[in-house]
Amino acid sequence: GENVEQHPSTLSVQEGDSAVIKCTYSDSASNYFPWYKQELGKRPQLIIDIRSNVGEKKDQRIAVTLNKTAKHFSLHITETQPEDSAVYFCAASRGRSNYQLIWGAGTKLIIKP
Amino acid sequence: NAGVTQTPKFQVLKTGQSMTLQCAQDMNHEYMSWYRQDPGMGLRLIHYSVGAGITDQGEVPNGYNVSRSTTEDFPLRLLSAAPSQTSVYFCASSSDTEAFFGQGTRLTVV
Numbered sequence: 257g258e259n260v261e262q263h264p265s266t267l268s269v270q271e272g273d274s275a276v277i278k279c280t281y282s283d284s285a286s287n288y289f290p291w292y293k294q295e296l297g298k299r300p301q302l303i304i305d306i307r308s309n310v311g312e313k314k315d316q317r318i319a320v321t322l323n324k325t326a327k328h329f330s331l332h333i334t335e336t337q338p339e340d341s342a343v344y345f346c347a348a349s350r351g352r353s354n355y356q357l358i359w360g361a362g363t364k365l366i367i368k369p
Numbered sequence: 370n371a372g373v374t375q376t377p378k379f380q381v382l383k384t385g386q387s388m389t390l391q392c393a394q395d396m397n398h399e400y401m402s403w404y405r406q407d408p409g410m411g412l413r414l415i416h417y418s419v420g421a422g423i424t425d426q427g428e429v430p431n432g433y434n435v436s437r438s439t440t441e442d443f444p445l446r447l448l449s450a451a452p453s454q455t456s457v458y459f460c461a462s463s464s465d466t467e468a469f470f471g472q473g474t475r476l477t478v479v
Contacts, residue, residue, distance in 0.1 A: 265409065290467070299459065299470035300412070345411060354465045355400040355419070361411040 258283040260348050262360030270368050275336055277363045279346035280328040288349035289322060289329045290357070295342045303344075304331070333365075341367045371395050375460045375471025382450040382478045390445040390474050392460030400463040401443040402427070403435065405456040406473075412459065418443055450478045 262279045269275045281289075290305035306313045306320045306329065313320050317336075322329040329348075333340055343362045350356035376391045394401065402417040414427030416435040424435050432454060434446040443462075447454060455478045460471040 262411075292468075299472055300468075301470070302467045305466070355463050356414075356417070357468070359411040359413075361409055 258286075258348075258350060258358050260346060260358045260360040262346050262363055264363060265361065266364045266366070268366040268368060269336055271336055271338065273336055275331075275333045275340070275365055277331045277344055277346070277365070278328060279330070279348075279360050280326075281348040281358070282327070283348060283350060283358065284327065285351040286348040286358075287352050288354045289320070290347050291320060291331050292345045292347070293342045294345065294362075300345060336365075336367050338367050338369065341365060373460060373462050373469050373471040375474060377474060378472060380474060380476050382447070382476065384450060384452060384478060386450050388447050388450065390447075390458055390460070390476075392443045392445065392462075392471055393441050394443075394462035394469070395441065396462055396464070396469065397440060398462040398464055398469075399440065401437070402461045402463070402468075403433070403443070403445045404459045404461065405429065405454075406459060407456050415445065415458075447476075452478045454478050 260281045287308035292300040293303045294300040304320050306322050317334045319332040343364050345362050346360040347357040374393045399420045403415040404412040413429050415433050418424045418437040421440050458474045461468045
């Protein structure tokens, strides 16, 4: 069945450096790719998303890139801060439905002071 | 605006017991879903609903039942709890641009 692979599972970066998390998906019909952030003990929350008709999207220190040909997309966080420490999940739509999502296993991002 | 309200926050069950996790949303979303979250496995879909009276199975439906009698409510029922169902459960209510999650239920089955 369709799946989403997410790497790395844990990422440790120095405060102020950049972090990159990568995901690959298998469903060629997927057209919606959100990223969620889950702080310790909290619920996942949407931080940014991208649709298949766009190659890159930025929101302040966060950006997402999409390569539909290679079926992969990435989250980039620049100038990392302690509050960026969390688990990040990527997801891909199951086909063209924005509602049904296939989730990656998550990346634990650790920001070292 | 409460968003998604999920109860309880914590629960301990004995093997074989049954219980219902409650989920309610006030955003008038048609699509609601239940996930379980286990370490290193992300979010796995248990059941989902595309509107009142309509439910369907996700990836891991065994041992769970759902119903959707109203747009607002989407309870998840564990029929006979097993230790393998120890997990964190999240209810979500979705627009076409975002999934809004409840606070989560940490369930332990002993």
